[in-house]
Amino acid sequence: MDLSSADADESKTLPFKLQDSGGSQSWLPPAFACLVNLSRYNKLVDKLLLAAPRGFCAGVAYAIEVVDLALKIHGAPLYVRHAIVHNEWVVKSFEERGVIFVENIEEIPPNSPVVFSAHGVSPEVRQKSAARQLTIIDATCPLVTKVHNEAKRFAAKDYHFIYIGHQGHVEAEGTMGEAPDRMVLVETPVDAERLKLPHHEKLAVLTQTTLSVDEVQSTMEVLKRRFPHLETPAKEDICYATTNRQGAVRELANLCDLVVVVGSRTSSNSNRLREVAESLGCDAFLVLSPDEIRPEWVRDYPIVGVTSGASTPESLVESIIGKFLEANPGAPVEILETVKEDVKFLPPRNLIQLAMAQS
Numbered sequence: 001m002d003l004s005s006a007d008a009d010e011s012k013t014l015p016f017k018l019q020d021s022g023g024s025q026s027w028l029p030p031a032f033a034c035l036v037n038l039s040r041y042n043k044l045v046d047k048l049l050l051a052a053p054r055g056f057c058a059g060v061a062y063a064i065e066v067v068d069l070a071l072k073i074h075g076a077p078l079y080v081r082h083a084i085v086h087n088e089w090v091v092k093s094f095e096e097r098g099v100i101f102v103e104n105i106e107e108i109p110p111n112s113p114v115v116f117s118a119h120g121v122s123p124e125v126r127q128k129s130a131a132r133q134l135t136i137i138d139a140t141c142p143l144v145t146k147v148h149n150e151a152k153r154f155a156a157k158d159y160h161f162i163y164i165g166h167q168g169h170v171e172a173e174g175t176m177g178e179a180p181d182r183m184v185l186v187e188t189p190v191d192a193e194r195l196k197l198p199h200h201e202k203l204a205v206l207t208q209t210t211l212s213v214d215e216v217q218s219t220m221e222v223l224k225r226r227f228p229h230l231e232t233p234a235k236e237d238i239c240y241a242t243t244n245r246q247g248a249v250r251e252l253a254n255l256c257d258l259v260v261v262v263g264s265r266t267s268s269n270s271n272r273l274r275e276v277a278e279s280l281g282c283d284a285f286l287v288l289s290p291d292e293i294r295p296e297w298v299r300d301y302p303i304v305g306v307t308s309g310a311s312t313p314e315s316l317v318e319s320i321i322g323k324f325l326e327a328n329p330g331a332p333v334e335i336l337e338t339v340k341e342d343v344k345f346l347p348p349r350n351l352i353q354l355a356m357a358q359s
């Protein structure tokens with residue numbers, strides 16, 4: 001499977017020619033020239049707009065690289081606590097290489113290596129791992145670790161917290177586990193309005209990294225009004241990748257009749273992309289594979305926007321675009337770039353050295 005990053009040179013990874021948004025010339029193989037006229041008659045999709053940035057973020061690329069290195073060092077079977085990233089294709093590709101994904105540390109034989117997923121774990125999970133004498137390889141995204149560190153720092157100073165996040169999401173469980181007796185979770189502005197909290201002199205707010213920027217802002221406004229002494233983090237907890245992908249889909253939704261978000265239903269940031277597009281009045285759907293593209297999407301929407309969640313391999317985006325192009329091979333595919341990304345996280349040096357020693 002091609003796990004190439006969206007940051008890669010597009011022309012080298014995509015099986016069709018891309019144009020900058022606003023380009024006037026469409027790429028058209030001569031053999032398909034007659035199909036273009038036919039497609040216009042049938043009102044098939046006229047143009048595809050591809051959001052940039054989309055797809056893999058630095059944290060996902062990092063987590064995948066860490067598991068790859070751990071496999072080189074320890075071989076199979078290799079245990080990973082929770083899906084390394086929320087994408088079934090990535091998980092399956094690792095399972096085929098001997099990775100076993102587990103939810104409970106108790107499922108892992110004592111003295112084995114274990115990789116913690118990009119979403120992070122609570123101190124309780126670390127303690128259980130230590131009790132089983134597991135060798136911990138941490139693939140937590142550094143931007144999630146940053147929020148854990150904020151929680152630890154505030155807790156050490158006797159703060160209580162409001163955590164804006166999704167109930168049951170593994171990242172929320174991990175971060176709230178840093179101070180379980182001091183944190184209360186809210187999901188929406190309505191929750192924030194209803195929240196009943198005893199007075200705490202020291203009160204701070206933290207957020208999950210993959211939420212809707214707009215909704216968090218609304219929730220935050222309610223909380224600040226109700227708890228004027230609430231302290232907010234110096235820098236936004238919602239990560240750069242979530243912010244950038246939501247900004248890009250916003251532009252996309254303004255220009256398209258339909259937005260297709262490629263990603264898993266378990267992926268928080270992919271779901272938020274669909275919601276952002278919908279909130280702007282655009283029809284939007286979340287799909288994981290080309291089989292899910294409905295015939296009417298190809299037939300009824302002249303301009304189709306495509307984007308993908310931070311855990312979606314670019315090969316899936318390519319297959320979705322290919323599906324639309326089957327209906328109208330002459331439709332131009334244009335890139336709509338809203339911001340350039342250059343964030344990269346390098347795996348720990350010792351992991352790289354150990355993996356090199358094995359090869």
Ligand code: SF4
Nearest residue numbers: 057059060141209239
């Ligand atoms: S979405 Fe953000 S926080 Fe999550 S793995 Fe990617 S960079 Fe890290």
